[in-house]
Every structure is written in structure tokens, then in C-alpha cells.
Amino acid sequence: MIPVCNIAAALPRLAAERPDQVAIRCPGRGGRYDIALSYARLDARSDAIAAGLARHGVVRGTRTVVMVRPTPEFFLLMFALFKAGAVPVLVDPGIDRRALKQCLGEAQADAFIGIPLAMLARTLLGWAKSARMRVTTGAHAWLADTTLAQVERDGAGAGPQLADTRPDDVAAILFTSGSTGVPKGVVYRHRHFVAQVEMLRSAFGMQAGGIDLPTFPPFALFDPALGLTSIIPDMDPTRPAAADPQKLLAAIERFGVTQLFGSPALMRVLAEHGVALPTVRCATSAGAPVPAEVVAKMQALLPDDAQFWTPYGATECLPVAAIEGRELLTLRERTEQGAGTCVGRPVAPNEVRIIRVSDEAIEHWSDDLLVKAGQVGEITVAGPSATDSYFNREAQTRLAKIHEAPPPLSPGEGTSESGDRARVVHRMGDLGYFDGQGRLWFCGRKSQRVVTARGTLCTEQVEPVFNVHPEVRRTALVGIGERGAQRPVLCVELRGEVARSQQPRIADELRHIGEGFVQAAQVETFLFHPRFPVDIRHNAKIGREKLAAWATKQLRRRE
DSSP states (O other): OOOOOOGGGHHHHHHHHSTTSEEEEEOOGGGOOOEEEEHHHHHHHHHHHHHHHHHTTOOTTOEEEEEOOSSHHHHHHHHHHHHHTOEEEEOOTTSOHHHHHHHHHHHTOSEEEEOHHHHHHHHHHTTTTTOOEEEESSSSOTTSSEEHHHHHHHHTTOOOOOOOOOTTSEEEEEEOOOTTSSOOEEEEEHHHHHHHHHHHHHHHTOOTTOEEEESSGGGGGHHHHHTOEEEOOSSOTTOGGGOOHHHHHHHHHHHTOOEEEEOHHHHHHHHHHTOOOTTOOEEEEOSSOOOHHHHHHHHHHSOTTOEEEOOEEETTEEEEEEOBHHHHHHTHHHIIIIIOEEEEEEOTTOEEEEEOOOSSOOOBOOGGGBOOTTOOEEEEEESTTOOOOBTTOHHHHHHHEEEEOOOOOOTTOOOOTTTTOOEEEEEEEEEEEEOTTSOEEEEEEGGGOEEETTEEEOHHHHHHHHTTSTTEEEEEEEEESSTTSOEEEEEEEESSOOOGGGHHHHHHHHHHHHTTOTTGGGOOEEEEOSSOOBOTTTSOSBOHHHHHHHHHHHHHHHO
């Protein structure tokens, strides 16, 4: 018999083992951090909310939009929904309103739980019209059927709640940030979450009792399953680049934070502030390649025995690979010479393989798809955390997933838990290759490659070459025209205030830097942009599609 598989299953055990340990600590008014939930309280209160939701029709399989800020209510709700076997739907609140409405419509949610402002927006903008049950976190049931407080009272005394969910049961729908297109709802099954917890524990040595500062709220959901205490930072999670370093440092120092997660933009905030982090033993940064200068500065702020990891992955599959900061810095020169960005070795038990680049769907796996060793191709991954579909997006699912027959069983070997289910191989949508030491190198997004008459240019093999210029903050390669005959253009964002009259000089210097590099030498057009657009989730992924449209207009004006 297949056992119960649920990310919330660890909570009752930890509540019994360490009832008084703080599971979640959130900033209250004035950032005083006077709001905390112990493991015992998180378990008991999420039980009551799960039971109360069931009385209001939110049960196993109920798709439920959650639009709640990273407060205790968010974590209580998420664990209650997991316990109930319901399916929370999470969408980044900062995305374009039209895209947000489309995402919520696609999710076909049966319930909607949100803060009062979200309830108002839902009513005015027509979000999630399919929702038949509406719950507000406010004090009064304004524009809702009931309040979360009432739901908890309705379920008080019901006792432990944990649906007998199975590995393949849908656990959540998490929408991508939409940084390179319309956001897509990634279908997470309970086995994916459980696998992620174990892979994170193993890959980064996370041990129960640690103190975590997760600056991306959904990642904090892993902490209770890992036996960690989450310190929710006093910041706007949709604007990590604008976080106040003083507030972050105050929380790190006060609570003795031992590990932290942040996007490259947030790590830059801490790195440039330059204050030591003596209690932190493990820092991780993901969402986009972390600039070597940021890695070096962060390493200098951490204790000698601390580790700075830059894991590689995506909403659809995380973690895929990882590299520690010290090793990454030894490869800095290769990155600046056009090799791409090393993202480390695959996280066990992932199988990462490189296939030839194609924009077409691939239904079935074949080893004939593989490229030769060292050749740039499309990165694919098969493993326990690789998701297998997008919700209500069959065309996108076909483009991103390849079905691979399960390996034959050895003589005398019984059937696996998944039976004869074909393995799903996820196409990351990224380009890369393996070096001779088995390390994976990231060369850029497949959709953002520039295909000229002379060949293909990859963003991460071109931009770092130019980023060494002391007056350049960052660059972005874009292609103008039809793929196959594109004109490569380098958009440039400068550091600080640089007079417009200096731009021709900088362009000439950049052109000279590119000479001698196979890909960079093909770039002859340089455009200066005041501030690059970035993704709303991590403030780190450059919006090259928007820059390409901008560059097209700029060149038309010139010509």
C-alpha cells in the first residue's frame, strides 16, 4: 500500500518533538517581531483552520487562490490547505493586472482567500469568478462569505487533520513569474514537494534547529518541514532590490540567523552595505546568475567556514544543480572570457542531459537527441522534483515535457512505487553544456538567443565579456529582426551618473573589449539604457524581450 505523502505530514511530528520551538516569526507594527508561532501552535491552529475550511466546502482537491501577505495567516493557511488535501494557487501579486486576471481565470479556482484589498480587487476587476467560497483575513466578512478567524473558530477542537494524499495527488499550482512570457501554472504534486525537502536537506546540509531568513516567502514553507525557524524579513517581497539592509541586518543579528536565501538583487543590497554576517553559516542565492563581484563581497562578509551556494533551477524543477561560491570564483575568468556561467554539478538524484536546440515539441525521449560532449544545447532534467505539466496549458506542456520510458527492472526486482509510469523529462528552456569535470555551464535562455547569419549568440557567453568595463553595471544582448538574420545589439546600463557625451567613448571601449572573442566580436551596435526592466519575483532576470522592443524603436529613429 502506498503511504500518505504530504509536505504537511512533518508538522505534527515536529510539533511533538519540539513543541516550543518557534516555527515562524513575523514583523509586526514598527518591525518589532512581536508575532510568533511555535511548532505546536502552527500545528494546532492549522488543524483548526483545515477543519473549519472543510465545513465551508474547501476540501480535498479544492483549488484555492491564496492572496495573503507573508504574515502568520499565510503560513497557517498554506499548511491548513495542505493538510486538507486542497490545492492552493499562488500567483505573484506584482505581475501585470491583465496577466494576473488571466492566471486566476485559468486556475478555475473554487475558493478565494485574501486580504481585504485582494477581496476588493477581485470584485472590481473580476478575478477568479469561478470561486464559490470567499474568505477574507480581515476582521469583517466584507465582500466575502466569512472571515479566516471565523473559519478557525468553526474548526476548533476538531483534532488532527491530515488527508491521506498520495504521491501523485495535486498539492499546489504555482505560477511562474512570467519573466520570459505569460505566467504558467506549474502543477506540483505532493511527491514533488516531499522530494524538494529531502534534496535541499541533503544538498545544503540543512539541519533542524537552524534559523532561516527566507526573503522569498514561498521558500519559507520548506522551513517547518526541515525543522527550521523562519524569520520573515521586514521588506516588500516583490521588491528585493529595494530592501532596507539595516532592517535585514537587525533581524539577522537579533535572532542569530544561521542561513538566508535571497535573489542576486537582494544579495547585492547586503554586499554593497558591507556589514559582516558572523552568525550565517549557509547563504543561497537563485533566480538569475549571481555576478562574481557580489559572490566575492558576500564571501568576505561571511565567516570563513560558511558556504555561499548559487543553486540553479526553476519553478518547474528545483533544485537542479548547485555550486559553492569559492569554486564559482575560481571560474570567474572563464566566464568573463565567454564560457558562460557555471552552475555546478547536478543535485542528486537528478539526471541532467543536454539535447540539440529545438523550438518544437518532443513527445518521446531518444538518446539520439543528445549533443556531443562539451557542445552547447538545451538543458533537460529528470528527477523526483521535476514537475510534469502546466495547468490548463496543454500546448506549453507539450513544448516543455518529454516522456521517457522507465528503465527495465532487473531480474527479481519488484515494481516501483510509480509502477510502469513513464518518466517526465523537463526542458529547462535554457542553453548550456557540461565541461570535462562534470560541471554544468549556463549560457542563457533559449528564447533569448540571437541567431545571426553567422551563427547563434548566447546571452551569458556575450554579456560577461563586456561587463568587465569599470563604468558598466550590466549589459543585455538582444536580437533585432528575423531569427536567422538577426542584428546583435548590446544594451548597456552604466554605473552611477555618466554624461551622455561619454557614451561614444564607452561604446568604442566596449567594441575593443569584444575583439578576439568569437561571439562578442559580432556585436557592433551599442545602445545605452537608463535602467533595465527586471522580473517582479527576484528583480534579477533582465527583461530582454522588452529591451529588444525598445532597441528596435531606437534604431528606427536613428535610421
